[in-house]
Structures are given as structure tokens and as C-alpha cells.
Amino acid sequence: MPARVFERYLWTNPEVCSECFARIRTEHTMTRDQWGNTVTELDRADAGIQGYDNVNGGGVYLPRTFCEDCGGRGHADPETDSKIQATRRATQIVARLDERNIPVDARALRRATRVLKSKPELEALDREIYERATKIAVRRAQS
Numbered sequence: 001m002p003a004r005v006f007e008r009y010l011w012t013n014p015e016v017c018s019e020c021f022a023r024i025r026t027e028h029t030m031t032r033d034q035w036g037n038t039v040t041e042l043d044r045a046d047a048g049i050q051g052y053d054n055v056n057g058g059g060v061y062l063p064r065t066f067c068e069d070c071g072g073r074g075h076a077d078p079e080t081d082s083k084i085q086a087t088r089r090a091t092q093i094v095a096r097l098d099e100r101n102i103p104v105d106a107r108a109l110r111r112a113t114r115v116l117k118s119k120p121e122l123e124a125l126d127r128e129i130y131e132r133a134t135k136i137a138v139r140r141a142q143s
């Protein structure tokens, strides 16, 4: 289970900004009709703000959800995070897992993030760092 936690609840989760891991949307499942068919909708929440993005550079601006916390579009920025940012991101990861009632060792997560961030071969690989740190911290909380 720990191996997939980061990918499932943070990286590919549309509710979470994959740049800084702030919550930007909340998913609601609603019953649509008398036969019990449901529909899932995403509402902007917390750090999510309405913005407009020039889609495909074609001059057409469409509403998009931006992340207020990092100013991003909810997708990972190609620039790597600083050490201070990385520690802040780790705190957000803990908050997102807490919301899902997934046990995580917050101190282990922050420590692992710092240690991994200081390795020259990993320094530029943010996703790899957060994924590994999350795995370590979730495993730690289970033992």
C-alpha cells in the first residue's frame, strides 16, 4: 500500500495541486436522477482560484483552476523546488493524507524530504523525492 499512496492521493489526484500539494478542488458525487445514477463534479476549494489560461497558445482563453498557494496551474512546474519549499510541500502532503485518514509520520516525511533533497543525484527530481519520502513516512506510521 505505501508504494502507491503518493501517486494515488497526491500526484494524480485532481483535488490536489501537483506542484505544492495544496487542496485546490473538492470532489462531490451527486445522485442525478431517480434511478440512482451519480455524477462526480469537482468544485474549486481552498487554494483553488478561478483563472483564465491561453489554451494551446491559440488566443482562446478558457476558465481554469489555478493554485493560489504556488501561483501554478495545478501541474508540476519544471523548475525544481528549493529546500524551504520542499519542507513546506512535505507539510502539505501530510495534511492531504490526514484528510484521507492515511497514517503518516509527519516528522519522518519532513526529514526524508530534506535528506533526499540534499542528495546531488536526486536534487532536481522533485517528484521522485516526494514519492520516496511519502513511502518512507507511510511505512513508518504503520509499524
Ligand SMILES: [Zn+2]
Binding pocket: 017, 018, 019, 020, 021, 022, 067, 068, 069, 070, 071, 072, 074
Ligand atoms: Zn499549488
